[in-house]
């Protein structure tokens with residue numbers, strides 16, 4: 072619950088004092104400005120957010136505040152500038168917001184509103200207060216319990232902790248483009264496009280680590296690592312420590328104390344200053360130019376306005392490409408500049424789709440460039456699709472089937488926990504597979520990796536005259552599936568308890584024949600399974616094989632170019648598998664960026 076209570080004597084803010092409320096809010100000549108950032112996780116009432124938004128907008132405009140403020144049911148996050156002339160009033164105003172008690176005000180640089188130089192200019196021109204579903208969009212199905220977020224360390228404690236010789240893991244909870252230009256020594260990057268990708272990445276990095284591993288976590292201002300702290304604590308890690316106020320706070324501390332910074336390079340900030348010199352904690356240039364690989368810490372947005380992708384670019388490449396991220400974007404930029412306004416508008420409309428995947432600040436994946444940053448711009452994991460969107464995809468895909476699948480899924484949901492449910496293909500992917508087996512006129516399916524039979528039953532229910540043979544090495548899953556098949560009266564699915572490779576060899580030896588194989592078992596077996604299917608007659612020429620998880624959360628790209636973490640064994644295996652199939656003349660294949668990546672192979 073929040074309340075916008077003003078105590079007696081608190082400032083009454085005249086909304087028109089520093090600007091005219093009739094004109095658009097774009098104040099001029101505010102003099103010297105204090106850069107401030109703060110956030111707080113707190114419980115705000117959803118229904119009251121629009122009123123709170125209007126109130127803050129009006130009152131803060133009255134004080135000459137500019138910047139970006141997000142409010143959500145989970146709290147507030149603000150990056151703003153406040154004129155020094157009204158700073159006292161602004162701070163008094165914050166004290167009247169009873170729900171903001173714990174907020175830590177990060178006072179940043181003092182800026183001159185009249186300064187127009189790239190180094191000194193004000194990052195904001197107006198004030199936006201926006202109601203958002205989340206402060207930091209975590210993409211998780213359930214809200215994280217925020218009561219225990221790990222131990223908060225002051226910058227001084229953090230500095231000491233980093234100096235101590237005790238073994239520790241340091242996690243940079245920011246995106247790759249932030250990590251590229253500055254980081255604490257020894258910090259591990261959580262390789263993500265967006266915050267939502269953090270969880271899978273963390274799970275991989277901590278796979279097998281003892282639960283009492285000392286985990287030191289940090290981000291720019293502290294907001295993201297509060298959620299990461301809550302996630303780690305929820306997952307049983309007992310020794311979680313996070314940097315209070317983030318790099319911003321730490322930078323201020325080491326400057327004030329004249330200490331050597333343990334954060335090297337620049338702190339990337341999400342405003343017009345990007346990672347310019349204001350944010351440098353040390354002189355280290357850690358970034359590499361996206362084009363030539365030379366050292367640079369300069370982030371730029373591609374000058375092709377349709378692209379706008381974020382890259383690191385050195386001055387020479389910036390001049391050579393006119394600030395574009397590629398020769399193609401440079402051509403488009405020039406072509407658009409030569410167009411009349413109407414023509415340019417029509418061109419932009421017609422071509423915007425070609426850049427629709429430039430959803431986030433990014434550097435393009437460029438396989439020819441050894442310095443490329445590899446990452447996934449597509450949110451291909453089911454986990455990143457909301458349950459509603461997943462249901463929508465399934466509901467809006469119409470394939471005639473026996474209709475048993477929802478009851479089958481309900482039975483699984485009844486007997487297995489949410490984590491285990493994640494092992495199954497999603498309802499949307501099940502629909503795709505049903506569509507495929509019908510469209511490809513399949514009569515006989517082999518599946519490797521049955522688990523609870525969801526994908527097997529999905530295909531079988533779409534093939535009334537077809538048959539599905541599936542297998543698993545997990546005796547309990549096989550027993551459960553067999554019992555359910557009997558209970559549901561499903562007769563066209565057979566479950567074998569044995570490794571997929573053994574079953575394939577046996578079926579081939581018995582001169583059996585299938586026209587569709589779905590492979591969803593252990594990823595280390597993908598290459599031998601593929602090779603066995605190519606060398607035996609179990610699948611005849613023209614037959615189909617569908618491999619699941621072949622993009623593995625996008626991690627395969629890093630491994631394809633030798634830059635992946637050795638801890639990501641599965642991604643490395645899948646990258647090797649993808650390369651193996653692509654180079655093999657015995658089949659043709661297409662890699663589909665759907666769900667966790669699907670590779671459809673046709674035997675030649």
Ligand SMILES: C[S@@+](CC[C@H](N)C(=O)[O-])C[C@H]1O[C@@H](n2cnc3c(N)ncnc32)[C@H](O)[C@@H]1O
Pocket residue numbers: 494495496519520521522523524525526527542543544545548569570571572591592593596
């Ligand atoms: C991702 S789950 C399969 C999910 C299932 N296809 C679905 O969508 O409902 C992977 C399954 O493969 C099984 N598995 C692992 N190695 C295997 C192997 N060598 N042969 C057969 N199954 C295997 C695991 O026991 C696990 O149950």
